[in-house]
Amino acid sequence: MKNKLSGFAVPYVVWMALVVVIPILIMAVYSVTTADFDLTGENFTRMGAYVSVFARSFELAIIATLVCLLMGYPMAYLMAKEGPGFQRVAMALIMLPMWMNFLLRTYSWMSILENNGLLNQFFSRIGLIDLVNHIGLALAADPSQYIPITHFQMIGTSGAVVLGMVYNYLPFMILPIYSVIVKLDHSLLEAAHDLGSNNITVFRRVIFPLSLPGVLSGVTMVFVPSVSTFAISRLLGGGTHMMLGDLIEQQFLGGAYDPHLGAAISMVMMVIVVVCMVVMNHFGEGEEQAVML
Amino acid sequence: MAKELIRLRGCSMVFDDVTVLDDINLYINDSEFLTLLGPSGCGKTTTLRIIGGFQTPTSGDILFDGVRINDVPPHKRTINTVFQKYALFPHLNVFENIAFGLRIPKVGPDGKKVRLSEDEIEQRVNEMLEVVNLRGFGSRKVTQLSGGQQQRVAIARALVNRPKVLLLDEPLGALDLKLRKDMQNELKRIQKAMEITFIYVTHDQEEALAMSDTVVVMDGGRIQQIGTPEDIYNxxxxxxxxxxxxxxxxxxxxxxxxxxxxxxxxxxxxxxxxxxxxxxxxxxxxxxxxxxxxxxxxxxxxxxxxxxxxxxxxxxxxxxxxxxxxxxxxxxxxxxxxxxxxxxxxxxxxxxxxxxxxxxxxxxxxxxxxxxxxxxxxxxxxxxxxxxx
CATH class of the missing domain: 2.40.50.140 (Nucleic acid-binding proteins)
Incomplete structure (x- = not known):
C-alpha cells in the first residue's frame, strides 16, 4: 500500500474535508451544546420522548428492506438468468422511474391511494366495497350498529409508507444483486451440477451464498435512505406516522425549531445505522472476499 | 478383460449452423485412460461435455453401460469432471469444496434418500486429501492455494464421489512445465490406483502420449485416428x-x-x-x-x-x-x-x-x-x- 498521497488526490481530500468531515464535526458540536453553545448532555436525554419515533422508523425501514429483498432478489435472479434482450428491457424499466422526480412519483402514489383516489374508485367500480359491506353486515353481531365503509383506508397508513419506500428504493436492491449474479462464473454452476446438485441445491449452496455481497449492499442501499426518509412518510403517511426524518426536519425547519436536538437525533441515528452496517458486513465477510476473486 | 463402458454412436453437434462434431463414433473401456487430442476448435471439449451431460448431441446417441443417457442431466450421471479452470467454490474452504458432492443426499436403490454421516464425510475427505498429497490443507481457503494445489483440490472434489468416469478438461493447461510433468505422473498414479476410467482432453501431444492407454486424435470435428500412443506415433x-x-x-x-x-x-x-x-x-x-x-x-x-x-x-x-x-x-x-x-x-x-x-x-x-x-x-x-x- 502506498501511504503518500499523489497530487491528484489533493482536490478530493479538500472536497471530502469540506463536505463530509467538517459538517459532521459541526453536527457533533451542535448535538452536545445548548442554544448558547454551552456543553450539555441534555439533548440526548430529551430524546427519550421520541423513542417511539425511533422504533417506528426502524420498524418500517426494516419491513421495507425485507419486502425489497423478497421482491428484488427473484427479479435480479431472473434478469441475470435470462438472455441479454430481456436484461436490456428489464434494466430500462427499472431505471426509468428513477429518472422521474422523486416528489412527482410520491405524489402520484398519493392520488392512487387517496380515499377517493384511483384505487378506491376502481374497487368501488368493481363492487368490492359493496361486497365488503355485505359481508360485514352479515357477520355483524348487531346489524343496526354496522357502519358501512365508503372506501378502503390506504393513504395515511404504515402500509402506504412502506409501499412508498419499496417503490422508490427497489431498484437499489435489484441492481447490486443482479450485478453479482450475472458475473458468477458459469463453470461453478456446472461444477455443482456435476457433483450431483439439482437446480435447487445449486441455488442454495452456490448461487445464493455467492450473491450475498450483492444482497448486503442492496440491503444497505435500501435501509439507509428508508430509515431517514421524511417526504414519503409525510406524503403517504399523512403526518400521522412521524418518522426520524420528519422529526429531524421539524427541528431545523419546522415549528419545533431546535437544531441542537435535531443534531443529536441525527448523530444517534447515524451511530445506529453504522453499527447495523458493521454487524451485517461482519456476517458477510467471507462472501465479500468471494466477490473479489 | 476390458469391458465397454461408454459408447458414442454417430454423435454430431451443430451450433448455429456450424458443425462442431461430425459423426463421432467411439467406445471407451472401463478403467481406461483415454485422451482426446487435437488443436483447439477440433471438438474435443464438446465431446467431453456431451459425455459429462452439459451438452446434448444434435444427433446420435451416447450410451453408458449399454443404456442411452442423452437426456440424463449431469447430476444424475456417475461421472465427475475436473474443469479447465478448476471451478472451485470460492466461498468454501478446501474441506468443504471436497465434501460438496458428499453432502448431497443420494437416492439409494430402494428409492430412499441416503445422507452420509459427518464422520463418514470427514473420513472420505481426509482420505482424498491424502491421495492428492494435501494432508492438513482442509481448513485453507481455496483462494490461498497455488495453481497446482487448486488443481489437486479439483481432482479430489471429483474423485471423492467415487465416479465410474472422471472427465478432465485440459486440467494441466495453466501449470508450468515442471509442475505439469509432476501432475502427469500423479494423475496416472491415481488412475491406476483407483481403477477409474479417465477421459482426458488436451492439445499437448507429449502429455497424450505419456499418459494414455488410448489416444483419439481429432480435427475439424472428426476423429482422425484412434489407437495406442505407439500406433498413433508409428x-x-x-x-x-x-x-x-x-x-x-x-x-x-x-x-x-x-x-x-x-x-x-x-x-x-x-x-x-x-x-x-x-x-x-x-x-x-x-x-x-x-x-x-x-x-x-x-x-x-x-x-x-x-x-x-x-x-x-x-x-x-x-x-x-x-x-x-x-x-x-x-x-x-x-x-x-x-x-x-x-x-x-x-x-x-x-x-x-x-x-x-x-x-x-x-x-x-x-x-x-x-x-x-x-x-x-x-x-x-x-x-x-x-x-x-
Missing part, C-alpha cells in the same frame, strides 16, 4: 496425425509394389503393403529415423541449410532437391556441408492420400514455422495470447 493414418504427433517429414511418393515406395525418383524398401500399384501416397519419415552417412554412401544427397542446437541433439534442415527435411542427429554437420542419408525400411511409413496431403511436413519455411511447431502450448485461438515482448 502408424499415423494421415498427414494431419503425423504432423500433430511429433515432428515429421511428409513427402509425396508413389507405391511401386508391396514394400517398395518411390521418393524423388528413387526406390526405397519399406514395410507397408496393400496399396494399389503406382498409387500416389504420403510418406512419413520421422526426423530421428534418418541416418547421416558420407555423401557418396547416401540413398539421398543434400545440403545442410540450418542447424539448431537442442541440447540432446541437433535439429538440422537439409535441402533435398528443393524439399527441406528436418533431421535430428547427435553429430554436428555444419551449414553448407553436403551429406548423404540412409533410411531403414522400418523408418518409412506410407499413408494413403487424404484431405490433409500437402498441408504438413515440409520444413521449407523452417525458421518462421519452427517456433510454432516447437512450442505446443501456443494455440492461436486461445483467449490468452502468448506473452509477446
Amino acid at each position: 502408424e499415423p493414418k494421415n498427414a494431419f496425425v503425423a504432423d500433430f504427433i511429433g515432428e515429421s517429414n511428409i513427402i509425396d511418393g508413389i507405391m511401386r509394389a508391396d514394400g517398395v515406395v518411390e521418393i524423388f525418383n528413387r526406390r526405397f524398401t519399406c514395410l507397408d503393403k496393400g496399396f494399389e500399384k503406382d498409387e500416389p501416397v504420403d510418406v512419413v519419415i520421422r526426423p530421428e529415423d534418418v541416418d547421416i552417412v558420407p555423401e557418396d554412401q547416401g540413398q539421398l544427397k543434400g545440403t545442410v541449410t540450418n542447424v539448431t542446437f537442442k541440447g540432446m541433439q541437433y535439429d538440422i534442415i537439409v535441402d533435398f532437391y528443393g524439399f527441406k527435411w528436418l533431421i535430428q542427429t547427435t553429430d554436428l554437420s555444419p551449414v553448407g556441408s553436403r551429406i548423404g542419408i540412409k533410411i531403414d525400411p522400418d523408418g518409412i511409413h506410407v499413408m494413403k492420400k487424404s484431405q490433409y496431403s500437402g498441408m504438413f511436413g515440409d520444413y521449407s519455411s523452417y525458421s518462421e514455422e519452427y517456433e510454432e511447431i516447437g512450442d505446443v502450448s501456443i494455440e492461436p485461438d486461445e483467449e490468452e495470447p502468448a506473452d509477446e515482448e
Whole structure:
C-alpha cells in the first residue's frame, strides 16, 4: 500500500474535508451544546420522548428492506438468468422511474391511494366495497350498529409508507444483486451440477451464498435512505406516522425549531445505522472476499 | 478383460449452423485412460461435455453401460469432471469444496434418500486429501492455494464421489512445465490406483502420449485416428496425425509394389503393403529415423541449410532437391556441408492420400514455422495470447 498521497488526490481530500468531515464535526458540536453553545448532555436525554419515533422508523425501514429483498432478489435472479434482450428491457424499466422526480412519483402514489383516489374508485367500480359491506353486515353481531365503509383506508397508513419506500428504493436492491449474479462464473454452476446438485441445491449452496455481497449492499442501499426518509412518510403517511426524518426536519425547519436536538437525533441515528452496517458486513465477510476473486 | 463402458454412436453437434462434431463414433473401456487430442476448435471439449451431460448431441446417441443417457442431466450421471479452470467454490474452504458432492443426499436403490454421516464425510475427505498429497490443507481457503494445489483440490472434489468416469478438461493447461510433468505422473498414479476410467482432453501431444492407454486424435470435428500412443506415433493414418504427433517429414511418393515406395525418383524398401500399384501416397519419415552417412554412401544427397542446437541433439534442415527435411542427429554437420542419408525400411511409413496431403511436413519455411511447431502450448485461438515482448 502506498501511504503518500499523489497530487491528484489533493482536490478530493479538500472536497471530502469540506463536505463530509467538517459538517459532521459541526453536527457533533451542535448535538452536545445548548442554544448558547454551552456543553450539555441534555439533548440526548430529551430524546427519550421520541423513542417511539425511533422504533417506528426502524420498524418500517426494516419491513421495507425485507419486502425489497423478497421482491428484488427473484427479479435480479431472473434478469441475470435470462438472455441479454430481456436484461436490456428489464434494466430500462427499472431505471426509468428513477429518472422521474422523486416528489412527482410520491405524489402520484398519493392520488392512487387517496380515499377517493384511483384505487378506491376502481374497487368501488368493481363492487368490492359493496361486497365488503355485505359481508360485514352479515357477520355483524348487531346489524343496526354496522357502519358501512365508503372506501378502503390506504393513504395515511404504515402500509402506504412502506409501499412508498419499496417503490422508490427497489431498484437499489435489484441492481447490486443482479450485478453479482450475472458475473458468477458459469463453470461453478456446472461444477455443482456435476457433483450431483439439482437446480435447487445449486441455488442454495452456490448461487445464493455467492450473491450475498450483492444482497448486503442492496440491503444497505435500501435501509439507509428508508430509515431517514421524511417526504414519503409525510406524503403517504399523512403526518400521522412521524418518522426520524420528519422529526429531524421539524427541528431545523419546522415549528419545533431546535437544531441542537435535531443534531443529536441525527448523530444517534447515524451511530445506529453504522453499527447495523458493521454487524451485517461482519456476517458477510467471507462472501465479500468471494466477490473479489 | 476390458469391458465397454461408454459408447458414442454417430454423435454430431451443430451450433448455429456450424458443425462442431461430425459423426463421432467411439467406445471407451472401463478403467481406461483415454485422451482426446487435437488443436483447439477440433471438438474435443464438446465431446467431453456431451459425455459429462452439459451438452446434448444434435444427433446420435451416447450410451453408458449399454443404456442411452442423452437426456440424463449431469447430476444424475456417475461421472465427475475436473474443469479447465478448476471451478472451485470460492466461498468454501478446501474441506468443504471436497465434501460438496458428499453432502448431497443420494437416492439409494430402494428409492430412499441416503445422507452420509459427518464422520463418514470427514473420513472420505481426509482420505482424498491424502491421495492428492494435501494432508492438513482442509481448513485453507481455496483462494490461498497455488495453481497446482487448486488443481489437486479439483481432482479430489471429483474423485471423492467415487465416479465410474472422471472427465478432465485440459486440467494441466495453466501449470508450468515442471509442475505439469509432476501432475502427469500423479494423475496416472491415481488412475491406476483407483481403477477409474479417465477421459482426458488436451492439445499437448507429449502429455497424450505419456499418459494414455488410448489416444483419439481429432480435427475439424472428426476423429482422425484412434489407437495406442505407439500406433498413433508409428502408424499415423494421415498427414494431419503425423504432423500433430511429433515432428515429421511428409513427402509425396508413389507405391511401386508391396514394400517398395518411390521418393524423388528413387526406390526405397519399406514395410507397408496393400496399396494399389503406382498409387500416389504420403510418406512419413520421422526426423530421428534418418541416418547421416558420407555423401557418396547416401540413398539421398543434400545440403545442410540450418542447424539448431537442442541440447540432446541437433535439429538440422537439409535441402533435398528443393524439399527441406528436418533431421535430428547427435553429430554436428555444419551449414553448407553436403551429406548423404540412409533410411531403414522400418523408418518409412506410407499413408494413403487424404484431405490433409500437402498441408504438413515440409520444413521449407523452417525458421518462421519452427517456433510454432516447437512450442505446443501456443494455440492461436486461445483467449490468452502468448506473452509477446
